[in-house]
Amino acid sequence: MPKGTKQVAIIRIEDGRRKRVEDVVVKESPLTIVFNGQQLVTLLCSPEKLDCLAAGFLFSEGLIGSRKDIKSLDVDEKRGVVWIETKTGKMPSDDFLSKRYITTGCGKGTSFLDLPRGKLKRIKSEIRLSPSQISALMKEFQERSATHKETGGVHSAALANAKGIVIFSEDIGRHSAIDKILGECVLKGISMKNRIILTSGRISSEILMKTARAAIPVIIAKSAPTDMGVSIAEKSGVTLVGFARGKRMNVYSNERRIRD
Amino acid sequence: MPKGTKQVAIIRIEDGRRKRVEDVVVKESPLTIVFNGQQLVTLLCSPEKLDCLAAGFLFSEGLIGSRKDIKSLDVDEKRGVVWIETKTGKMPSDDFLSKRYITTGCGKGTSFLDLPRGKLKRIKSEIRLSPSQISALMKEFQERSATHKETGGVHSAALANAKGIVIFSEDIGRHSAIDKILGECVLKGISMKNRIILTSGRISSEILMKTARAAIPVIIAKSAPTDMGVSIAEKSGVTLVGFARGKRMNVYSNERRIRD
Numbered sequence: 139m140p141k142g143t144k145q146v147a148i149i150r151i152e153d154g155r156r157k158r159v160e161d162v163v164v165k166e167s168p169l170t171i172v173f174n175g176q177q178l179v180t181l182l183c184s185p186e187k188l189d190c191l192a193a194g195f196l197f198s199e200g201l202i203g204s205r206k207d208i209k210s211l212d213v214d215e216k217r218g219v220v221w222i223e224t225k226t227g228k229m230p231s232d233d234f235l236s237k238r239y240i241t242t243g244c245g246k247g248t249s250f251l252d253l254p255r256g257k258l259k260r261i262k263s264e265i266r267l268s269p270s271q272i273s274a275l276m277k278e279f280q281e282r283s284a285t286h287k288e289t290g291g292v293h294s295a296a297l298a299n300a301k302g303i304v305i306f307s308e309d310i311g312r313h314s315a316i317d318k319i320l321g322e323c324v325l326k327g328i329s330m331k332n333r334i335i336l337t338s339g340r341i342s343s344e345i346l347m348k349t350a351r352a353a354i355p356v357i358i359a360k361s362a363p364t365d366m367g368v369s370i371a372e373k374s375g376v377t378l379v380g381f382a383r384g385k386r387m388n389v390y391s392n393e394r395r396i397r398d
Numbered sequence: 399m400p401k402g403t404k405q406v407a408i409i410r411i412e413d414g415r416r417k418r419v420e421d422v423v424v425k426e427s428p429l430t431i432v433f434n435g436q437q438l439v440t441l442l443c444s445p446e447k448l449d450c451l452a453a454g455f456l457f458s459e460g461l462i463g464s465r466k467d468i469k470s471l472d473v474d475e476k477r478g479v480v481w482i483e484t485k486t487g488k489m490p491s492d493d494f495l496s497k498r499y500i501t502t503g504c505g506k507g508t509s510f511l512d513l514p515r516g517k518l519k520r521i522k523s524e525i526r527l528s529p530s531q532i533s534a535l536m537k538e539f540q541e542r543s544a545t546h547k548e549t550g551g552v553h554s555a556a557l558a559n560a561k562g563i564v565i566f567s568e569d570i571g572r573h574s575a576i577d578k579i580l581g582e583c584v585l586k587g588i589s590m591k592n593r594i595i596l597t598s599g600r601i602s603s604e605i606l607m608k609t610a611r612a613a614i615p616v617i618i619a620k621s622a623p624t625d626m627g628v629s630i631a632e633k634s635g636v637t638l639v640g641f642a643r644g645k646r647m648n649v650y651s652n653e654r655r656i657r658d
Contacts, residue, residue: 144625146625146628146650148648148649148650149648149649149653149656150646150647150648150649151529151646151647151648151649151656152645152646153645154529154530154645154658161648163622163623163624163625163628163650164622164624164625165624165625165626166602166603166624166625166626166627167626182602182603182604182626269411269414270414289622290600290621290622290641291600291621291622291623291624310600310602310624340550340551340570342426342442342570343426343442344442361550361551362423362424362549362550362551363423363551364423364424364425364426364551364570365404365406365423365424365425365426366425366426366427366442367426368406368423381550385412385413385414386410386411386412387410387411388408388409388410388411388421389408389409389410389411390406390408390423393409396409396411398414
């Protein structure tokens with residue numbers, strides 16, 4: 139049984155016949171992030187890599203920039219709490235939460251309203267990828283997701299370069315799966331430069347904002363984008379590839395990075 | 399082109415060959431809810447049925463109980479704002495937003511922490527459904543989703559009885575798709591008693607909380623549940639059917655409502 143799953147007794151019905159069987163479902167748990175002594179937020183997530191999720195969430199929200207900003211990080215896996223103290227000890231503004239967008243998926247409500255497009259630097263990476271490299275990456279990506287195969291209940295995300303996957307993560311939320319990736323990069327000092335995000339989920343505006351903030355030049359998704367996702371990708375210089383399935387894919391923006 | 403979609407110019411790659419084509423993506427827009435004069439929250443959503451989404455969100459959050467609680471509701475579709483005034487004029491507590499869970503999917507962050515299980519009345523509906531009725535409902539459900547077929551970018555939800563679908567909605571978020579259903583019931587005074595929720599999305603704790611709060615006795619999903627979803631379904635008396643595909647389905651809780 140993969141990590142992060144639980145056995146439950148269910149009734150399976152097939153063609154009207156009932157059978158009592160044991161099935162595997164994915165676990166969901168609360169994670170409370172205490173930031174500089176103040177309870178910031180509680181996420182519902184898959185209870186793995188809590189330190190990465192907390193760091194990635196704070197990175198996505200602009201509350202930390204790199205490992206150097208973190209003074210201490212403590213995890214209580216059992217209670218689902220991560221305490222992070224930063225060197226500056228600065229708190230987010232009072233309206234940090236009230237200004238958050240409550241969003242389309244997996245609820246990582248980025249402070250999008252507060253982030254004028256102008257603040258996003260246009261990404262200038264010279265990475266180039268061929269369609270066959272993209273197909274190979276997505277093949278490796280799908281082979282990695284044991285929990286998804288077992289339960290159908292999680293999203294996957296990965297950081298990759300043209301040759302293969304560097305970091306892989308899973309979460310019941312598509313936003314948290316990506317935050318776990320970004321957080322692992324932050325905590326371990328792994329470079330995100332000239333790298334690629336792979337995701338099983340749909341590409342809404344927030345997912346693109348996370349990619350753009352991390353200055354990651356390419357995002358490849360198995361699923362569809364929204365119009366707002368496409369528009370942010372265009373403006374921030376991210377190459378957005380959607381519906382990447384087998385040897386097919388759609389390039390929605392900045393196609394210059396897709397070589398023959 | 400279905401409502402709520404937009405044409406974009408993309409590069410389609412198939413077996414290494416590039417083609418410039420027009421593709422259809424789903425729209426994503428902000429909706430700000432102003433509650434008794436105060437800006438409560440901004441959701442990212444599919445820009446349809448904004449009145450229903452606002453009413454459903456407030457219902458799910460326990461801020462309104464029925465149509466009778468609403469003094470006025472005004473919609474500015476262009477700017478994406480809904481103003482709702484209640485008869486009592488009462489505001490949510492100051493920590494309404496900070497106490498919210500940021501959640502697994504589609505971010506409707508229910509105030510789950512604030513809602514002890516004891517407050518959820520156990521649902522006592524005597525509705526009974528056969529497996530073939532469930533299969534027929536899911537067949538009708540999938541046939542209805544034009545936007546999903548066109549764009550792959552939305553979730554669907556429906557309110558049904560044993561014979562068929564009563565209300566249908568789509569949204570880029572699985573939570574908002576359900577809130578649109580609940581809100582339409584609230585605004586039009588449609589009974590949710592002895593009815594069924596159908597959803598394309600995964601069943602995390604929040605989705606179950608919405609169903610349980612509305613005292614809807616059955617939820618049927620195409621996708622997987624989480625362990626927390628199953629546990630809330632058991633305790634609140636909701637019959638949870640997952641992976642309902644063709645003539646197969648899994649019953650995770652309260653199977654007494656599934657008859658032969």
